[in-house]
Amino acid sequence: MAQIPFSDPPWLQGLPSAHFTDSHRKWQATIQPLIQRLLHDQAVEWEQAETVPAHVFADFAAANLLVASLPAPLPVAWLKRVGIHELPGGLRVEDFDTMHNFIFGDEMVRSGLVGPGGSLTTGFAFGIPPIIKFGDRQLQERFLPELLTGKKRCCIAITEPDAGSDVAGVTTAAVRSECGKFYVVNGTKKWITNGIWSDYATMAVRTGPSGSGAAGLSLLVVPLKGHPGVMMRRLKVGGQISAGTTYIELDDVRVPVENLIGEEGHGMRYIMTNFNHERLAVAVGATRQARVALSSVFAYVLKREAFGKPLMDQTVVRHRLAKAGALLESQSAWAEQFAFLMTKLSREDADRELGGLTALLKAQAGMVLKECADVAVLLFGGNGYTRSGQGMIAEMIYRDVPGARIPGGSEDVMLDLAVRQLVKLYQAKTKAIKAAEAAKI
Incomplete structure (x- = not known):
């Protein structure tokens, strides 16, 4: 069966991509059904119940999936020491890169809901890295074995x-x-x-x-x-x-x-090294939520009739879908580009070159999600304002929108930070060029 438009990025619809290798495609094909079974089959139920059962965290740990939420490169020596040599599909921990992490983040939100997946990985993804990167040996010895294996949270x-x-x-x-x-x-x-x-x-x-x-x-x-x-x-x-x-x-x-x-x-310097990973993660999740919202309502307006014809035959409906879809696909491609750049740049270079733009990416993801969620609720009509039935997912995603726009740096702060960082980077590069030119004289 053909995919509903906007339901997946082009690379998952069989189209070529310069960013994703055979390793990335195998990883996605492996983890999608696994995460579907462990999480998404009951994600809506658990979000409505307001808690994901404790065994789900243990299930993800047993499948070696939790470590996929960590920034690349993974702490290979520590993982092997605690018995984690491979991730699902035979992916060696030393071969894991930011594109694999990107795919994992996208698949964790395929249900359209951030809460269930976030209940498992948020603390793991952002709480453990400072210990790995900056903790001394005794600190790592005391905490990493139980944290990396999911025995402690x-x-x-x-x-x-x-x-x-x-x-x-x-x-x-x-x-x-x-x-x-x-x-x-x-x-x-x-x-x-x-x-x-x-x-x-x-x-x-x-x-x-x-x-x-x-x-x-x-x-x-x-x-x-x-x-x-x-x-x-x-x-x-x-x-x-x-x-x-x-x-x-x-x-x-x-x-x-x-x-x-x-x-x-x-502490502030240590916290800042988390920002690229955190903001990219938020952007990836928000982009997948926007896909679920827009593709769900796209399928709905194809079959829903009003005034004697399908809603899709209404010019205003197509116009709303087109505007939201253009924003979505642009955001999706930009997020893929960021993940790709982070696989090619050293961590130091990525922090310097991408810090401001990653803030902008995160802010833009929230704005795109808001537009797609708005369109979904409006075109679902009363169904999109109801906490049950065929428009329920649109209503649930709509309530998630502030969670993309506020945490991890609120939208207005991110927009301002992005420009200030770009100015600072421009000035530093200009100064370096002038110094180099002066040295030649």
């Missing part, structure tokens, strides 16, 4: 009630105890995805004096579940409900000083 805890996109505004304080063996942590974290199920948090804390801004931030591995002084509760949010958004209170929480990630005062 981790989240990333940065956002606070008064510090969201402004990370430098974090006020949760970590003060060394008189004996020097502990940090005593006090403060609150809010909107922490996966927090309620997490054994640990990779947490941004202020080790410098109040008002010291980014220079006073550090990262700590903070014990959560059952740890004295830690209180957690689920937050009721509009969309992505099953992802486990959490409010965390910390009251004189004692954390061993050995849980410091890297060096004191370097």
Whole structure:
């Protein structure tokens, strides 16, 4: 049966692509039915129930699928040490690249819902990398074996009630105890995805004096579940409900000083190295959601009749689909390009060259999702405003839209950051060119 227009990117409709190799195509063909069985067959049910059963996380861990949410290249030595040599389909961990990660992120949202997949991978994808990249040997030895195998769970805890996109505004304080063996942590974290199920948090804390801004931030591995002084509760949010958004209170929480990630005062730099991976992940998920919304309503208007003919025969309907589809395909191609560039650039070069543009990619993904979700709800009509029936998926995706536009850097902040970063990069390159020319004279 022919695919509904906009339901998949061109490379998954049999068309040629310069970005995807045979390895990538085999990976996609392997994981799509696996993720469908483990997650998507019941994703809508679990999102409506507001929680994904705990066994699903264990199922993904057993299938070696959780590690596919990590940024490439994977921590090969650590994975092999804990017994993970291959991912599904025989993909060797040393052969995993950003395009494989891109495909995994896309397939995790094929149901059209971010919450169920996010409940499994958000903490894994963003909470573990700082330990891998910046943790010393003893820290890695204590935490990575159980985290990488899914025996324990981790989240990333940065956002606070008064510090969201402004990370430098974090006020949760970590003060060394008189004996020097502990940090005593006090403060609150809010909107922490996966927090309620997490054994640990990779947490941004202020080790410098109040008002010291980014220079006073550090990262700590903070014990959560059952740890004295830690209180957690689920937050009721509009969309992505099953992802486990959490409010965390910390009251004189004692954390061993050995849980410091890297060096004191370097937390902001460590956090920033997560941004390209995080923002690309958000963009990929939002783009797949936009596909599901638009293709679902495309199928609907082909069969739905009004005023004596199919809705597709109405010029205004075709016009709405065309505008949204053009935005969607442009966004999809741009996201593929970013993933491809990240396979070819070193991490240092990618952070420098793509930082601003990745912020723009993430912001644009949210805007495209909003347009496609709007079109889906409007063309489904009353069915798109109902939490059951044939337009239900459009209604569910519509509620997810703010989850793409706010977390990971809110839209307006991302737009401004993108231009500021591009100006900074341009000025740095101009200065370097002038210096090189002067050296030749």
